[in-house]
Amino acid sequence: MERPFAITLEVGTSRHNKTGSWRVERPVYVDRLPPCNDACPAGENIQGWLYHAESGDYEAAWRKLMEDNPLPAVMGRVCYHPCQTACNRGSLDEEVGINSVEHFLGDLALDKGWMPEPAAADTGKKALVIGAGPSGLSAAYHLRRLGHTVTIYEAGANPGGMMRYGIPKYRLPREVLDAEIRRIEGMGVEIVLNHKVDDLATVLAEKHFDAVFLAIGAEIGKRAYVPAGESARILDAVSFLHSMEGQAPPLLGRRVAIYGGGNTAMDAARTAKRLGATDAVVVYRRTRDRMPAHDVEVEEAVEEGVEMRWLSTVKHADAGKLLLEKMTLDEKGMPVATGEFEELEADSLILALGQEVDLELLQNVDGVVVADGVVQVDRNMMTGVPGLFAGGDMVPGERTVTVGVGHGKLAAKNIDAWLRGTTYSRPERHEIAPFDMLNTWYYSDAPQTVRAKLDVARRRSTFDEVVQGLDESNALFEARRCLSCGNCFECDNCYGVCPDNSVIKLGPGLRYEFDYDYCKGCGICAQECPCGAIKMVPETI
């Protein structure tokens, strides 16, 4: 070839120079477990559904959510959202309002009439679920999705368990609950109401079902012995709240005392207020910081005029008044009596001291282990009886709707495996994505959107829903506050910041690849990845 003067070599591209050989460390893409997902008792892929919500694809978001939880609208109202407590954004400004976005998606789905994915092909296997509380409903939903025939035996006149007979309307409107349960029935789950199982042994012996999931909750209110005069009026919170569903509300009088410091106590007190009590006083042995009730519930109760009497126990109940003993806390935080007494005017006393499981139905079943009043299960949610699984409030663990839903899902996966003659192995958990792995510079500043609340006057007198939902614009905003901790969200940062053009962009949804022929291993991509989805690992020689 003719070359210009003094040019001896043909000019070529620097691509001949494979600079990858310089590298001592290589970047690799990783997926880490976001702390919200890690904390969710229902095992939701929260970050996964927020991702769709961020682009305004609410249906995709809802469907992703429904892979794990059949009750988003309920959940968006009653879940105590441990995900938000764990959320990394809390260390930046305020945690992402995950629960409020779930609330929004749940309501939107009901509004639009979105239906769950159709169930898988029929397996010919039959599963029985006992109890149509959240745990039973969740198990039924997941089993049905997997193609099994599912029947629920429910003792009550309506399904829902404590979601209906415990949690008051002002926190969970019944239309919402009904609609989400109807959707599960619509998939072909049969709920047999007014069907209490008294003797499980008989049911098992009949062998109509290939597997059984037991989720009867913990529905007996604990009765502490309170010495009382004859005309003292004492009720338990569970029965009291239960009676709000259709029965004539009990006569409480104007001044009501509630004994206990849990969420049930708060609900009983707030319900008493709504029924017209002028005074609703919660009596609790310890101090506010030791109360098992969640902060929001205590706050909302106080806003509505519920009074708190800390460090007090009920010594004696009489018509119209209670004798309280003052307590102090010892160095271990245990309440001890002081011998000091005071009177509290109260027309009735509601006991909210926790619930117990009614284990009657197990009397003739051999092999079920009961300890501390709850049924013991292995990590596959199976009891000592092969093929008999249990979950929700009746097994050890926290007693919440979300935990119940999670148990139901986990049990369903195990029952499914059991029915197919295999065993279910949990997918491996990724390493967690901690806050310090994020490069928060890249996220726009944005405080949390607060859900509006009904004004206090109406809250005191009606059972209207207290916490209002977000609308589309602020739900979108809230979803977009997600930092996508630990998982690539295709922000193109690595693709842009590489001084050696060694990141290959694969296109929407496909993420990126490193070109190790040229990557020099400078580590800028890992350092500048907003969400900590790139890790530097030493090269082996």
Next chain:
Amino acid sequence: MPFQPIKFYQTGSFVVGNRLLSEDQRSVQSSEDRTNSLTLGHRACQGCGEALGARYALDAAMRASGNQMVVANATGCLEVFTTPFPETSWQIPWIHSLFGNSAAVGTGIAAALRAKGKQDIRVVAQAGDGGTVDIGFGPLSGMFERNDDVLFICYDNEAYMNTGVQRSGATPPAARTATTDAVGPHPGEDFGKGKNLPLIAMAHEIPYVATATVAELRDLEYKVEKAMSFHGARYIHVLVPCPLGWGSAPSDTIRLSRLAKESGLFPVFEAEGGDVTSVSKIRHQVPVEEYLRPQRRYQHLFRPQADTETIGRIQAIADKNISRFGLTQSDPE
């Protein structure tokens, strides 16, 4: 359901791309079709800010000129690491002549194109800080004075890196270089020396002057595009950390650019006809120490013990920039 369009996109324009933005709102660098003016296989050090800055700026200029562009490059790392004969990393029309003359070469090309009636072809001249503020300063000032139709881009890594980190007129006070040793009562570069080329360029009252860093890609792209919308002499000064010369971790290149701006040491602004028209505000202000400490060229300020007096003098420079340019959020634009 009422829908109010919101202007919140999770990461906004801080990241390179953003799936939540429409295609036309995305950066040049996020595109699979970017020019890659500077391609694979170049021999810049790991984490070189100059390689990054040049690709950012030139890809944006290519887009703005509709791919009709010629670049003249001065001697320096950017030339040496891209064109070890017979290889080249440039995927654009590119010429190198000498260390001190890239502004003159750019001017010549512009004159030639004008003579040939090809004014749709745009000219960019570029150099390191040495080739800009020192040896190339005469030709550059002439180019400004004549208002030649050239965009001049200076990649400022604050010393002569290519020849082994000698001091330039852009080396900051107290920085150690091969020719400003960290010895004596005032180790490193002296205070009160050097030149501020963006301000000198503004004094020429040319159509457009801007500063930028590799930490704010969108801002840099915007400025290049804006510069390309003017004719006449334009000047962009980009801060590009050099891991080798600064003694910093290669992975820290962008972080250091960000800290330079967030501390106030490197004011990011633009000016038209000699007047500042906008400044990029500090988002999370940091003391200068945070910027200085990760760089070995400032090591003597922290070891064996902290030289608080000198650090204080550097902080005073940042503070002066902050008030002079109104860099904090509360300052009116």
